[in-house]
Amino acid sequence: MALLRLFSALGAGAVLYLTPMVFHREAFSAADVGEGLALAALVGVGGRLLSGALLDRGLSCSWPIGLGVVASLLGDGVLLGAVTEGPFRLGQALIGLAMGLYWPAIELAVPLTCPPVPSARAFALARTADALGIAAGSLAGALLAARGWLRGIYALDLTCLALMAVLLWRFPLPSQPPRGPSSLVAARLRGGRPWLLPLLPLLAVVVLATAVPALMQSALPMDLVRGGLRRPPLQESLGALTIGLQLGLLLLLQWPLGRTLARRPVEVGLSLSLIAFAFGTLLLAVSALVPWGGWLLVGAQVPLALGAAAFLPTATEAVVELTPVVHRGLAMALLSQCFALSGLLAPLVGGWSLDHQGHGVGLWLGLTVLLLLGLPLVWRLARQPLTPAEAPSPNA
Numbered sequence: 028m029a030l031l032r033l034f035s036a037l038g039a040g041a042v043l044y045l046t047p048m049v050f051h052r053e054a055f056s057a058a059d060v061g062e063g064l065a066l067a068a069l070v071g072v073g074g075r076l077l078s079g080a081l082l083d084r085g086l087s088c089s090w091p092i093g094l095g096v097v098a099s100l101l102g103d104g105v106l107l108g109a110v111t112e113g114p115f116r117l118g119q120a121l122i123g124l125a126m127g128l129y130w131p132a133i134e135l136a137v138p139l140t141c142p143p144v145p146s147a148r149a150f151a152l153a154r155t156a157d158a159l160g161i162a163a164g165s166l167a168g169a170l171l172a173a174r175g176w177l178r179g180i181y182a183l184d185l186t187c188l189a190l191m192a193v194l195l196w197r198f199p200l201p202s203q204p205p206r207g208p209s210s211l212v213a214a215r216l217r218g219g220r221p222w223l224l225p226l227l228p229l230l231a232v233v234v235l236a237t238a239v240p241a242l243m244q245s246a247l248p249m250d251l252v253r254g255g256l257r258r259p260p261l262q263e264s265l266g267a268l269t270i271g272l273q274l275g276l277l278l279l280l281q282w283p284l285g286r287t288l289a290r291r292p293v294e295v296g297l298s299l300s301l302i303a304f305a306f307g308t309l310l311l312a313v314s315a316l317v318p319w320g321g322w323l324l325v326g327a328q329v330p331l332a333l334g335a336a337a338f339l340p341t342a343t344e345a346v347v348e349l350t351p352v353v354h355r356g357l358a359m360a361l362l363s364q365c366f367a368l369s370g371l372l373a374p375l376v377g378g379w380s381l382d383h384q385g386h387g388v389g390l391w392l393g394l395t396v397l398l399l400l401g402l403p404l405v406w407r408l409a410r411q412p413l414t415p416a417e418a419p420s421p422n423a
Contacts, residue, residue, distance in 0.1 A: 038184030040164025061378025067123030068370030074127020079360025099125035151285025246377030255315025276332035296341030303334035312391035
């Protein structure tokens with residue numbers, strides 16, 4: 028499972044973070060790029076719901092992931108030769124469908140494959156594999172940019188997808204244990220309250236926090252190559268390396284921080300992530316105001332990486348703790364849907380802000396304020412009871 032995530036993230040690390048730079052070369056505006064990324068997120072909504080529903084009905088985790096591999100192969104093929112808005116949007120829609128099918132299944136695969144290891148530690152390992160792949164993919168993209176073949180990121184992703192297909196064929200992932208109708212009814216009646224209510228504060232925090240990586244993929248690359256009010260623009264290769272620095276730091280921090288936070292309540296990791304994200308976006312805003320803002324850009328990558336390392340495994344573990352087992356497929360789909368919602372709205376807002384203001388000061392300052400306003404939601408989450416004891420656990 029971890030190796031599968033590694034190959035997936037290796038290709039995605041180049042494609043998701045460097046696609047804006049590819050189409051900046053084709054004279055696309057920031058709004059055009061943002062609309063394409065938003066379309067990918069919108070198409071991913073249906074894929075996530077379909078994946079979650081099928082998983083809760085006993086389908087093996089391998090099937091949604093395999094369908095996602097096929098959709099991503101088609102999307103990369105389109106984007107490899109796209110030079111106008113039509114093919115760009117078609118390719119993004121296929122990539123969005125692939126991500127929608129992939130994420131609920133690969134997240135649910137963690138608690139299904141980890142026993143006897145606790146799921147919190149397993150999620151830390153899974154996110155470490157993600158971080159390693161994304162960092163390596165971003166570095167490979169920076170090297171391709173330096174050699175003048177930035178579109179080679181799509182060829183890299185095609186190779187990784189082929190390796191994923193081989194892994195799925197050789198080592199299929201499990202499905203949830205079958206449950207009879209009587210157990211389903213009992214689980215839905217247990218606890219005297221709807222199962223979704225405890226998740227609502229968490230889902231709201233996830234929507235807010237995942238706006239940060241969405242903007243790192245869409246607005247930040249455009250902000251780097253355009254420059255700020257007084258900060259000069261960066262070359263494409265240097266911009267890719269700056270993003271790669273954040274991803275490299277994420278790789279270094281993910282396992283030790285994830286393992287440490289696994290021994291603490293989930294609200295600790297969520298609070299740390301929001302504060303770190305807010306500090307990082309504040310540094311991004313200030314970097315546009317000074318000629319030496321490039322140093323602040325570099326400094327901002329540290330708290331941004333810290334925030335991502337704290338947030339990603341903690342949020343997924345919180346879903347496992349708050350959701351009865353019979354609903355975890357759909358709950359993972361809702362969690363992934365929050366990523367999609369941020370991926371839909373954040374690129375649109377980010378592209379509009381960059382085009383109308385000409386810099387990222389307002390965008391990054393506004394995000395800083397919103398992140399700090401999300402802390403009361405985390406504190407409310409701390410008062411929510413965990414999954415009722417009688418609900419079965421995949422670690423039982």
